[in-house]
Amino acid sequence: MKRFFSWGNDLHSGKTSIPFVGRAKLWLLIAGGFVIVSLLIPVFNGFNLGIAFTGGSEFQVTNTEDVSKSTGVEAVTEVVPTAEPSVVPTSDTSVRVSTAQLTDEQMQLVREALIGAYGVSNEDVTSTFIGPTWGQDVTEKMLRALVIFVAIAMVVMALYFRTWKMSLAAIVGLFVVMIVTMGIYAATGFEVTPEAIIGFLTVLSFSLYDTVVVFDKIRENTENFQENRRMKFSELVNLGINQTVVRSINTSIISVLPIAAILFIAVFLLGAGTLLDISLALFVGTIVAAVSTLFVASPMYALLRGREPDVQEQEAAVEEYRSSHGLPDRAPVLFEEFEPGKV
């Protein structure tokens, strides 16, 4: 822990510096690679869409001793031959049976068959029927919510930071999170359910939240940067990111801990369901979001601003100052290199 502390201190002073901005192009290139892969995976792999999107019927049997697939398949096909059941054990005591869309009568038949086959009581069976258009409806609503959220968030951030470039960089980071998370879902075949979508949307909110915290520090560091002769704009940005790294790590860990707890419970005790879907999406997304803020949104901002004339002017001025004072052309370390005798 001591080491973590002193690492944090060094990051704060600039003694240790992770070249978030210095290697901006590298990070963005890597991010771009992930994005492209994430976009390609669904093309070949497709998403494992839950019945909420495809329509169909689903039964969840709990408190059963027997979780074998064949029991369920036989029970279902016996009463409804056309049901095309797929049975997945979701934990030691529960199974999930998905079928094609059944009529209400068939639902009841299957329900009773499952109760008999797995030797459980009526109370232990949960059944879900999703009509064919429901998923489409949900998707449409979600997309609309997403677009509106991104648009409003962009305006709010542009107003708050007083530069649209920060806003743009944050949104770029957001899109990377979105696409990479979707790519992970497609690659791993995690089921996409409305609950996963909830988690996903939360991740977007978390991602922006995280970015705002880091950008706030950058904004503070780069205020009146034009008059600074000690550090270049890009170095100020980089210092800001480094100074918030410890916070980012702590935040991510603290956010991920409860999520991990839910995930653990969901995987080992509860089996598939709302909790698993939400926590899985959050778990994946939170980590991606934290990384994206540091390695995508922030470097992107530095790059966006780097072309501005006054930034270039300032950087040139700093270089000039450094050469005239015999300083190396790198960011100085706070508290150490400012000591009077050293110059």
Place this chain on the structure above:
Amino acid sequence: MSAPVNKPRPGLRFTWLGILTAFLVALIAGGTIWSSATWAPKLALDLEGGTSIILEPQVEDAAITQEQLQQAVAIIRQRVDATGVSEAEITTQGNRNIVVNLPGNPDEETRDLVRSSAQLTFRRVAAVSGPEPQSEQEPTQEETPAGPELSEEDQQRLDELLGGGDEAPPAEQPPADGEAPPAGQAPAGDDPAQGGEDAANAGGAVAGPTVPGPAGQNGEQQQEDAEAPAEDGEAPAEDGEAPAEDASETETFPRFDPMTDMSWMTEELITAFAELDCTDPENRTGGDSGPDDEPIVACAQDGSAKFVLGPVELDGSHVTDASFGYEMSSTGTQTNNMAVTLEFDDYGADVFGQITGAITGQQPPYNQFAIVLDGLVLSAPQSQTPVTDGKAQITGDFTQEEAETLANQLKNGALPISFQVQSEQQISPTLGSDYLAMGLLAGGIGLLLVVVYSLIQYRALGLVTVSGLLVVGVLTYLLLLLVSWRYGYRLSLAGVAGIIIGIGMAADSNIVYFERVRDELRSGRKLVSAVEIGWQRARRTIFASKAVNMLAAVILYVLAVGSVRGFAFTLGLTVIVDLLMIVLFVHPMLQVLARTRFFGHGHPMSGMDPRQLGVKPEAYRGALGLDLEKAKEKSAKRGSFKEAKKRQAVAERRSAAQSGTSIAERKAARTAAGSTSTAVLEVDDALDSESVPGNSESGNSAAATDGPSSDVAGAEHGGVRSSGDHEERELSLAERKARRRRGQQQTETGGVDES
């Protein structure tokens, strides 16, 4: 940025927090005693078990309007309430869907009922009676032979048997007729328009807003229509069995005449009618409109009467509009009676004209037609005059509200509403409680992990996080109880997830704040001022980031459907509670703690130990004034801190000018000087900085020359700070550095000191 902070008053913030909590507790305690509040939030179906059906109401060839959606909700509510299912929840969702949540595992019948479609129809009335069953006087079927040859007398007898006649009411049911007007609906026999009518027809009178019929007094509607089929009751050709043919214009209406066509007097129907008990809400569930081409028995929607109705004569799709207003009298003046006006399309006008033409003047109840919605009779007005222009007026003893309701029902019920099941979920109660237990367990474990991590990272300061989270927990719980009580909010599993995640984010606000305080400590500030300055900066960040969170929660809540909303709600709730926590609890707590020896002097376990934060011990001691006593002595000698500040600023300006500083530096110095007067700082903190040993800048200034300037390592920074602690908040890093340089240059130039 923010206005200068006054002397911290943590007590005040704690008080507000206390008041808020006490208020919520008192409110809910009061609620439990005098109202329906509970100490545990109501649970949603996924935690409690039950059936949730999401329906999309559909009307033919058209998008559903808000009004139709409301009508659909009303229809379903009527159906569900009537089945006696308690705690059913019927809500609309996203302008398009209706969510029906039923506790437990409702039977097939109930679920079918919810899904069946509803339509407005017009039928002729064959018999009417009070709502009670006539079981004790079971009409013997032999006495009521079904056949067209039934005489007027027989008819009369039948009416009597059915409890309709006031001459011979069944013993137990004296009020079956005129004397028992249903509340809210038109009273029976006292309707003036009916004065001359046969009082024996109890049903007609009870049947709803009894009507003197469309256009009874309305001049413009009174033109007799020569084409109207013969008024003569015997004339209508169609008999009960035949009307299923397509509604071609050649067909004549009414299709059915109860006077002559005795097909309705079947054994089952009579028995069903006699036994029907419309006082029992279970029989008023609606949902079953019955076969269109056969007679049915039906209850009035309010349970005030029961009817035998003929086949459907006309369906609601021919109603183009319905409105309500004051009845116009025959002289064209407005009366005080409410009336509902119906408008038909061409076909509807034609049919309706024929029907009214045929039934007007017949004896009750044969002159009545029933408006049936979803198998329940909304109204069964008597026809006063044939209506041939497609505009019928229903008058009666309506209140305005009743008239409005009826008009809306007529208007929105015009198209058949069918319900498509979008999703149906039956959740077993055992699974629900499992989920809840597991969700809580997960929350507990998650919280524990957060606590452990906080303690490792922030040592004793982690306890502030932990107690802060407790505050969040308590406030969130109280608010949940409040919304659960006042707004019927139900906590779902997604909601639980929202809370757990929200609490995780609440911990994050603490981290942002603590890290800021640490930053300030690293800069060499003393804890008391580091807390203030750190707060000033962290506050902005926290507010901005929480705003983004809130934005997401609100947008999700407004736009999303289903479980997403429950999630968004608790997420938004925790954002608010989180802000309350950080403002009213964590910050004042730090203010208090900063004054304790344990934290203020940087105990290694306090989490705010400057040594661990990379501030060198000697610098810390110097910069942060562990030699407080000495500083106090000095300050006592030298007078006020403010004075010292001013002098310092003046000295700074001069020295800056002399050493040929850059514009930026001069500006920084100006800023320093200019804002001195608004200095806000802990006095002892200021003293500390004044007494910094070896502070090159202070050394130059007149204010605080103290000790040899040899010990510069790290302390230099503290010295810079001393030039005006408050405005540091507003200075950029650049400026700070500029000033640092000034110090250097002064050293280079030999440290001018003209005081």
